[in-house]
Amino acid sequence: MGAFRRCPECEEHTFTRCARCEAPLCRRHQPRAQARCRACEREYQESALLRNRMKAVLGLPPAALATTAVFAILLPFGAGIGGAIIVAAAAALAGSGTAATVFRAVDRSARAQFLREHGLPLPEARVVRLLPRG
Numbered sequence: 767m768g769a770f771r772r773c774p775e776c777e778e779h780t781f782t783r784c785a786r787c788e789a790p791l792c793r794r795h796q797p798r799a800q801a802r803c804r805a806c807e808r809e810y811q812e813s814a815l816l817r818n819r820m821k822a823v824l825g826l827p828p829a830a831l832a833t834t835a836v837f838a839i840l841l842p843f844g845a846g847i848g849g850a851i852i853v854a855a856a857a858a859l860a861g862s863g864t865a866a867t868v869f870r871a872v873d874r875s876a877r878a879q880f881l882r883e884h885g886l887p888l889p890e891a892r893v894v895r896l897l898p899r900g
């Protein structure tokens with residue numbers, strides 16, 4: 767926390783609130799549709815590292831499988847050096863296409879999960895501020 771300079775407008779002229787952490791946001795910092803406040807978006811970016819590891823685990827076996835399958839199917843047609851190149855290219859294409867599909871699915875579900883999150887515990891300082899002054 768604290769990576770973003772606090773915007774006084776956000777606190778004083780609250781236009782909307784982050785749908786995830788409920789931080790007050792001014793008109794200028796209003797998140798785009800299907801997006802959250804800067805702090806939440808940063809958290810999401812930071813979790814990308816974990817997602818990339820998950821992608822490798824989930825995406826590589828089916829990609830390897832697709833590559834092998836296309837190789838096996840096309841190999842009989844790959845006569846001569848030209849044919850072999852085409853078979854190899856097709857297999858590589860099938861492999862990377864499969865991986866890309868898995869990667870997209872991982873990103874989509876991670877994003878959906880992120881947008882579903884709501885009502886994180888408020889930081890202590892904010893709780894104190896919300897108490898009626900007296």
Ligand SMILES: [Zn+2]
Nearest residue numbers: 773776792795
């Ligand atoms: Zn602001």
Ligand SMILES: [Zn+2]
Nearest residue numbers: 784787803806
């Ligand atoms: Zn937020």
